[in-house]
Amino acid sequence: MERNDSGDSRQYWEETSKEYQSVTRISINDFHYGPLLPGDSQVKALPEKLEGLRCLELGAGAGQNSLFLASQGAECLVTDISEEQLSHGEVIAKEEGLKLKFKQLDLDEIDPEALGEWDFIHSTWALPFAEDQKSVLQKCAAMLKIGGRLHMTTGHPVFAGEWIQLDDYEEGMFVSNYFEPPREVRFTKDESSFIRTRQYPISTYINWLIELGFKIEKVLELKPLELELLNGDELLKCMPYDSDVWREMYPQIQKVPFVVTYIATRVS
Helix, strand or coil, X not given: CCCCCHHHHHHHHHHHHXXXXXXXXXXXXXXXXXXXXXXXXXXXXXXXXXXXXXXXXXXXXXXXXXHHHHHCCCEEEEEECCHHHHHHHHHHHHHHCCCCEEEECCHHHCCHHHHCCEEEEEEECCHHHCCCHHHHHHHHHHHEEXXXXXXXXXXXXXXXXXXXXXXXXXXXXXXXXXXXXXXXXXXXXXXXXXXXXXXXXXXXXXXXXXXXXXXXXXXXXXXXXXXXHCCHHHHHHHCCEEEHHHHHCHHHHCCXXXXXXXXXXXXX
């Protein structure tokens, strides 16, 4: 397996996080599952009672999902590889009068004993950046209480394919190998650092979770909201994650899910 050099990964996010946060609207008034998708106010997949719930977010960016959970009374720890991302979250927390803890953490360096036990662990589109994704899930199992909930959103393996024009009126996705989707590599503008992602087949994640003592509750392949049918105020209310870049990809995300969310309970 190719390595994701943690130094390069950290440098990439430190260099790009300001721009990312400035061009992306991520609401703290709802729990998001990915770009252009409905928030949990519509999906309704979060645990029913959030007040007092001990919640850990992995690869959180600025931790907007944790900020939402904290506003509902949850006790939250926000972790990310980038200090710049965490600093952005700390500013929002101070402005909103929310109490959360923030900790710099590489996904591949999780120490379950140091982090302790949790009721709810969640992560949105961070797992694909880990070098050893199964190990991350194994550590999540070690940190969750029996009966605790995991929400893990990864990239959809089909979306890792290549878009092609089929004719003058239609385009589609070409997947050369579903079992070994091509890896995406992103560079900073000066190409001084980079990150890689790795997708796996849906069955691989499901079988890992079952093997690690989880019961699969739901698998979400959410469709984007219908942008053309909603006005600006309606979109702001029901679509917590948005940007001009993602809106340009709307025709593709309408046809093929960009992310998959695995919702599981630790039973053993």
